[in-house]
Amino acid sequence: MAVARKRLGDLLYESGLISKEQLEEALRRQKGTKDRLGDVLIQCGFITEKQLIEVLEFQLGIPHVTLAREKLDPAILALVPDALALKYVVLPLRKERNKLLVAMADPLDYYAIDDLRMSTGFQIEAAIAAKDELRLYVERVYGMKGSLEQAQQSAQVDIAATADAELLDEDSPVVRLVNQLLSQAVNRRASDIHLDPMKDGLFVRMRIDGMMRQEQILPKQMQQLVTSRVKVMANMNIAEHRLPQDGRFRIQLSGRDVDVRVSILPTLHGEKIVMRVLDLTSGLQRVQDLGFSPAHFAAYQRMLSAANGLVLITGPTGSGKTSTLYAGLVERSTPEVNVITIEDPVEYQLTGVNQVAVNVTTGLTFARGLRAILRQDPDVVMVGEIRDTETAEIAVRAALTGHLVLSTLHTNDALSTVARLVDMGIDPFLVASSLTGVIAQRLVRRVCEECKGLREPSAFERELLARYEMNAESFVYGKGCSACGKTGYKGRLAIHEVLEVDEMLRGMIARGAHSEEIQMHAKELGFHTLLEDGLEKAAQGLTTIAEVVRVALR
Secondary structure, eight states, X not given: OOOOOOOHHHHHHHTTSSOHHHHHHHHHHXXXXXXXXXXXXXXXXXXXXXXXXXXXXXXXXXXXXXXXXOOOOHHHHTTSOHHHHHHHTEEEEEEETTEEEEEESOTTOHHHHHHHHHHHOSEEEEEEOOHHHHHHHHIIIIITHHHHHHHHHHHTSOGGXXXXXXXHOTTSHHHHHHHHHHHHHHHTTEEEEEEEEETTEEEEEEEETTEEEEEEEEOGGGHHHHHHHHHHHTTOOTTOOSSOEEEEEEEEETTEEEEEEEEEEEETTEEEEXXXXXXXXXXXXXXXXXXXXXXXXXXHHHHHHOXXXXXXXXXXTTSSHHHHHHHHHHHHOOTTSXXXXXXXXXXXXXXXXXXXXXXXXXXXXXXXXXXXXXXXOOSEEEESOOOSHHHHHHHHHHHHTTOEEEEEEOOSSSTHHHHHHHHTXXXXXXXXXXXXXXXXXXXXXXXXTTTEEEEOOOHXXXXXXXXTTOOOSOEEEEOOOTTTTTSSEEEEEEEEEEEEOOHHHHHHHHTTXXXXXXXHHHHHTTOOOXXXXXXXXXXXXXXXXXXXXXXXXX
């Protein structure tokens, strides 16, 4: 079907989705950018992407396609040159006689349609696809293909003969390939990229919403070039292949500042690389955005407003502890308060906060840095992690001498934190006197907003809810769609345990009471476990019971 040549702004105005003033405002903003009008309208909040798709689909008869349901034919994909597909973000889907159906984020981009027609020799029929989904597919199909082919040719040459300049030249194939891997990870909200050397190739996996996903397999001959490029970026020793190495680098991708921490481990088939990806433009969360229940939110606010004491955030790696700490620091950071942190590494730079980075090679450890910080007249001190007895002792004594100390600790739950501090060699009476509160947390996946539906609870779910005196007539679940990669989940939220230390609890800790006695008293104060908090959030339709059980009971 030929696309009627009608301007998008006029179409949306006639449909009643935007006012004349909103259209004029969007057109003014568009002049200062190269963005499409539809993108500007969405950025301004005047329309949603779903509304845009519906207008184009129903008003102009442009078909809407879900790429996850499409079977991509390599022969059809080859009809559109890589450069053109990347320039206009388009994906050819099907061919029928002299017509080529092409998925586009903006099917009213007539320049793109004309260029495609002239390049392919086909009449172009446009279909509309979700922008983020389309960009992801185009990057997968075209973004890495050219770089991969050229990099493979480079890899035919002995790595020793490969000029250092090629690993530094931004236009070289291997540099483009690594950058595209990073860009793909950022666009998919991946927290980690794993490059696993195997006998038959270099396996690329990404951790998205806490779950590992296989992305692709790079040819074995690419392994050494890719490894060398990552080492150059992270300022590592390229010639060292027998020892583990750690490094980091910062890069800008699609206008986003991205911080990447790199760990390299020698394995049987080569060096395994794990890159922790931190999108610095995603911004810091506020305490009210962390997913606390009203009672837990109020408790954390009380802890943060205390003049002194020790507040600990506990949980395994990747459970969002740092985000909770930073949110608390932002809450306390005012011109009247002297806030100093010591971290390894400094993940976000906070305005008005003095941040110190641990540097073991120069002797600046957590303990040594913390001692120096206490001579800087601080009101609030944040210690990135309590790893050893020395750091724990200094943090406890700082909390006892008029400072509010925030830190993290690796324990399974809030109640075991007291025992963990005692095991580290801290006297029970010091723990009792210094500890203000403990927050334990985990991250569970959110139900995808695009494909969520309702279902009745199973017998197991009813029994589990009844055990905790809860009830729900129906539960939200994700059916699985292209937006969530067919998983039914998109994004994550935290579930919490919050333990506030009152005078009675201090007495119990000081006399070495058993954890069961402490738990009974905490329950009397309204203490909720991770599982209970998760079940409440599942009943609210934010996640699923299966996800809560998977995370809270492991």
